[in-house]
Amino acid sequence: MKKLTLCSLLFALAISLGGCKKVIPTPQDPNSLLVDKKWKVIAYTQDGQDKLHEYYLPCQLDDLNTFASDGKAYQDDAEDRCSTTEPKVKEAGTWxxxxxxxxxxxxxFGITATYDVIELTEKTLKLSLINPFIPGMVLTATYTAQ
Structure with missing residues (x-):
């Protein structure tokens, strides 16, 4: 009887330890979170002050930015077009x-800037940059994947 109880106990212990196995997620490649998605700006601050509607024209608030896997960046003028004479989707630069x-x-504009990635998830991209024209001013932009 002791053997049966001991075997049952060992079996139960093995099952309970197996069920509590810690699953370690594999980290995602940051490029895969960023590439080939359409990113729309939802927040823009200067030194923590909301400047979204001061910096962006109403027709720019629905624009979509794409980082292509070939290192090119594209801007889609979306529904509320700022200019009907320019292409709706245009190459905006490289990244x-x-x-x-x-x-x-x-x-x-021929400008190159390096941004700090504050947050990058499946749905959120948050970038920060020290303003190159006003030293010390921190610019932060938050985008959501569409």
């Missing part, structure tokens, strides 16, 4: 990501 930094070059 690359190293660690928690995104370097982007805007081909329209």
């Amino acid at each position: 690359s990501m190293t660690g928690k930094k995104i370097t982007a070059t805007d081909t329209n």
